[in-house]
Amino acid sequence: MSDLVPLRRALISVSDKTGLADLGQALAARGVELLSTGGTAQALREAGCDVTDVAEVTGLPEMMGGRVKTLHPAIHGGLLALREDPAHLQAMESHGIAPIDLLVVNLYPFEATVAAGADDADAIEQIDIGGPAMIRAAAKNYAHVAAVVDVEDYAALLAELDAQDGATSLAFRRALALTAFGRTAAYDAAVSGWMAETLGVFAPRRRVVGGRLAQELRYGENPHQRAAFYAETHPAPGVASASQLQGKALSYNNINDTDAAFALASEFPPGDGAACVIVKHANPCGAARGASALEAYQRARDCDPVSAFGGIVALNVPLDARTAEAILELFTEVVIAPGVDDEAQTLFAQKPNVRLLIAPGMADPAAPSLAVRQVAGGWLVQDADTRLVAPGDLKTVTARAPSEAEMRDMLFAWAVAKHVKSNAIVYAKGGATVGIGAGQMSRVDSARIAAEKARAMAEGLGLAEPPTVGAAVASDAFFPFADGIEALAAAGATAVIQPGGSMRDAEVIAAAEAHGLAMVFTGERHFRH
Numbered sequence: 001m002s003d004l005v006p007l008r009r010a011l012i013s014v015s016d017k018t019g020l021a022d023l024g025q026a027l028a029a030r031g032v033e034l035l036s037t038g039g040t041a042q043a044l045r046e047a048g049c050d051v052t053d054v055a056e057v058t059g060l061p062e063m064m065g066g067r068v069k070t071l072h073p074a075i076h077g078g079l080l081a082l083r084e085d086p087a088h089l090q091a092m093e094s095h096g097i098a099p100i101d102l103l104v105v106n107l108y109p110f111e112a113t114v115a116a117g118a119d120d121a122d123a124i125e126q127i128d129i130g131g132p133a134m135i136r137a138a139a140k141n142y143a144h145v146a147a148v149v150d151v152e153d154y155a156a157l158l159a160e161l162d163a164q165d166g167a168t169s170l171a172f173r174r175a176l177a178l179t180a181f182g183r184t185a186a187y188d189a190a191v192s193g194w195m196a197e198t199l200g201v202f203a204p205r206r207r208v209v210g211g212r213l214a215q216e217l218r219y220g221e222n223p224h225q226r227a228a229f230y231a232e233t234h235p236a237p238g239v240a241s242a243s244q245l246q247g248k249a250l251s252y253n254n255i256n257d258t259d260a261a262f263a264l265a266s267e268f269p270p271g272d273g274a275a276c277v278i279v280k281h282a283n284p285c286g287a288a289r290g291a292s293a294l295e296a297y298q299r300a301r302d303c304d305p306v307s308a309f310g311g312i313v314a315l316n317v318p319l320d321a322r323t324a325e326a327i328l329e330l331f332t333e334v335v336i337a338p339g340v341d342d343e344a345q346t347l348f349a350q351k352p353n354v355r356l357l358i359a360p361g362m363a364d365p366a367a368p369s370l371a372v373r374q375v376a377g378g379w380l381v382q383d384a385d386t387r388l389v390a391p392g393d394l395k396t397v398t399a400r401a402p403s404e405a406e407m408r409d410m411l412f413a414w415a416v417a418k419h420v421k422s423n424a425i426v427y428a429k430g431g432a433t434v435g436i437g438a439g440q441m442s443r444v445d446s447a448r449i450a451a452e453k454a455r456a457m458a459e460g461l462g463l464a465e466p467p468t469v470g471a472a473v474a475s476d477a478f479f480p481f482a483d484g485i486e487a488l489a490a491a492g493a494t495a496v497i498q499p500g501g502s503m504r505d506a507e508v509i510a511a512a513e514a515h516g517l518a519m520v521f522t523g524e525r526h527f528r529h
């Protein structure tokens with residue numbers, strides 16, 4: 001038997017009517033009989049197509065506000081019947097069921113309805129039942145039926161019909177079936193995720209995460225790993241929702257690093273002034289506030305200009321020409337900002353390989369979301385880390401309270417430390433990081449590495465003293481021993497912000513007192529692994 005199925009009869013039932021008129025006309029011109037549900041049939045008729053109402057096929061009207069339209073053996077039999085099976089053919093004949101060779105369905109916009117903040121009743125009415133049932137039936141029966149679930153596949157369908165003389169091939173139908181099952185799975189993932197959220201159930205028995213292919217990537221973290229990027233249906237501002245204005249295709253590592261850079265830049269509300277973050281290997285190598293985007297960039301870069309080479313730059317304000325010029329002086333992989341002016345864009349166009357992403361605004365760092373990560377054989381799910389202490393939450397534990405300037409720098413360093421892999425130590429001065437120790441297995445090593453990098457940088461630039469002198473320091477988790485404090489004091493730091501809670505807090509506080517450091521406890525930590 002040939003695997004070509006001539007297309008004679010199609011059922012079209014779509015919520016998103018984009019491209020419907022053209023599709024209907026193209027199918028009608030090929031002599032395909034069209035069956036359709038209420039709104040779709042009306043739109044097709046308005047486009048001049050002859051349409052048979054599904055109600056005529058089922059012998060029953062659409063009812064219950066559309067909850068029941070296509071849920072009928074005359075439809076599902078037509079989609080599911082095995083055309084070469086005598087029993088199926090017999091059933092079709094005795095019940096007056098005709099085969100359906102093509103199903104075109106897109107579903108009620110449940111995801112968009114929920115994203116728009118609909119109440120429960122509206123959201124529930126937007127849970128499509130008949131659509132997924134038909135999609136699953138047609139996709140299961142891909143041996144005989146083509147199931148199209150995305151408007152973007154209409155052109156491919158028509159091209160296939162042209163190529164196959166009005167038929168569809170098995171390979172084509174099978175590829176459509178894969179997309180179709182992915183669609184219904186992602187749809188149900190959205191429904192079950194919404195239910196868990198609205199019912200306040202953090203750990204439902206089954207947790208499903210859906211996504212739509214945003215980009216196939218050249219490779220993963222390494223060239224021998226395959227990779228792809230999947231986006232949520234309504235992604236929050238960030239790398240998934242940003243538009244790329246220019247540059248080479250994003251790589252796996254670019255996406256991961258851009259995500260990290262943008263998340264930290266989003267900690268600094270644009271209303272409080274410009275801020276810039278530079279990320280390498282998922283860790284910030286510099287972050288700063290500035291009177292302008294340019295100043296913020298320069299100060300972030302100067303924290304560790306060596307590491308900033310080949311970095312990812314995120315701004316919390318639109319990119320202007322002066323900042324663009326400065327960024328382009330150094331080899332930069334990606335720049336992401338909530339806007340760009342024409343002059344800056346023209347400057348970037350001269351370096352066409354640099355990736356420029358424009359995000360639709362900054363992210364809300366306090367917006368609750370789930371963080372999911374894979375381990376061998378399973379998934380870890382947790383709340384995203386949305387917390388950040390306010391000055392009123394801090395407890396001063398040394399005799400000397402921090403000065404206003406120290407307090408500002410401590411809070412800045414604390415926000416940065418939240419985005420640095422543990423063990424994280426961040427030195428900050430005047431609203432800019434001046435030393436970052438990341439990802440060490442011991443906290444004292446992070447403290448020493450950050451100070452040593454700052455010292456070497458100061459020496460290279462011929463500065464009189466390292467910028468850690470007079471800096472405030474954030475530690476993402478408590479100091480287990482006094483040695484970490486000794487390292488900070490040796491680097492000239494004057495103030496420390498840390499969670500507290502070590503069994504040796506008394507020793508740690510005593511070390512801070514001995515070196516005249518002001519220290520505050522946050523009472524909460526920011527591990528990041």
Ligand SMILES: NC(=O)c1ncn([C@@H]2O[C@H](COP(=O)(O)O)[C@@H](O)[C@H]2O)c1NC=O
Nearest residue numbers: 015037038039040067069070108129130131
């Ligand atoms: N209930 C049913 O039997 C049913 N059959 C198809 N639908 C959906 O109805 C929508 C199209 O409706 P209309 O043609 O009336 O605009 C499609 O998104 C389709 O997935 C149904 N609606 C919801 O379940």
